[in-house]
Amino acid sequence: MSRIVYVNGEYLPEEEAKISVFDRGFIFADGIYEVSAVLGGKLVDCEAHLARLERSCGEINLPLPWSRAELVAIHEEMIKRNALDEGGVYLQVTRGAADRDFPFPKDIKPTLVLFTQARNYVNAPTVKTGIKVVTFPDLRWERRDIKSVGLLGQVLAKQFAAEQGANDAWLVEDGVVTEGASATAWIVKGKTLISRPLSNKVLPGITRKAVLAFLAETDFTFEERTFTLEEALDAEEAFITSATAFVMPVTSLDGHTIHNGAPGPTTLRLREIYVDFARKGGVLG
Structure with missing residues (x-):
């Protein structure tokens, strides 16, 4: 059919x-x-x-x-x-x-x-292994907050990632991580989630908004700021959020192992909460 x-x-x-x-x-x-x-x-x-x-x-x-x-x-x-x-x-x-x-x-x-x-979102194989991410220069226009169909910069980034045997790319500008090629980028330090502020530099992620709404159900805190590639390589955990990835652990960044190469407890807890939210229709109160 x-x-x-x-x-x-x-x-x-x-x-x-x-x-x-x-x-x-x-x-x-x-x-x-x-x-x-x-x-x-x-x-x-x-x-x-x-x-x-x-x-x-x-x-x-x-x-x-x-x-x-x-x-x-x-x-x-x-x-x-x-x-x-x-x-x-x-x-x-x-x-x-x-x-x-x-x-x-x-x-x-x-x-x-x-x-x-x-597509298989909930039981995707990468949930158990985490994804491999490589960095790529952010070549996009200045209005990244607009979800335009002009995605050539992202296409080139994801093609580069595929050629490197990675699952996705994080875009970097002036040494600072902008976002994923089609997702919001996060790092974790202790009980603190870190992701950059909303501006014309990044897309206002819908899944990002949902994750922040869940923090009251956890003992995690949120620090809204930019972070460098060096800081990401030193993070305890890293993950991405998007409508199709939900909350997805990052276990390798530019060949550097994150959280011993396995999904971390903070990421898995956030994913668990998000999947439960999604099964109920995903409507924030």
Whole structure:
């Protein structure tokens, strides 16, 4: 059975799902995307992802003519039509199709595409082993807080990681870790979690927000600041958070072993709390 894809109001078999070659997302990367996890057939923290979608679209003056309720309904229909139990729903909205010209065209209709991907999040093999991470220069533009479809910098970083036999990359700028290629980067010292402040330098992570909300359930504290690569190499634990990785331990950084090469107790505890949260639908109070 063919996977069903949503394109501009239609639910289509993936081989029939097409957009114009003049779509500005294709020509200029003039678009925004989000990925919401699905666990047990339920969306995880989708409202927060859609709120970030609205913010990103607002930052580039991209009209979003669908209400949040309408977008949730489309997500749920995609889950149903694809019988998705565990995985993700990818949403992309672009400014639309028009003859190639840099300024925004007038009276253009946005393009909306959604598709699903079945994946094993909860019992991914890397949960037991942790992931290997290598560093890569941060080559991206200055508005990293906007979840743009322009991901060439991240593509190059992840390709470099793959060529090094690693699972992912951490981006570094002026000796400071910015974030993961598609995740928030964290280190742990004692009972303190450390991750950099939100700004135009990093994407405001939805899973990051959820983890911080859980700290009241633990004896961990949070220190919001930048950290250097040298500090990360000396950390007791390291991990990443994202909609698709949840809370994932990092056990190797540039070939240097973190926490004796095994997932640490702080990371595993945070992951346990997050998975429980996700199974309940992932909605923060």
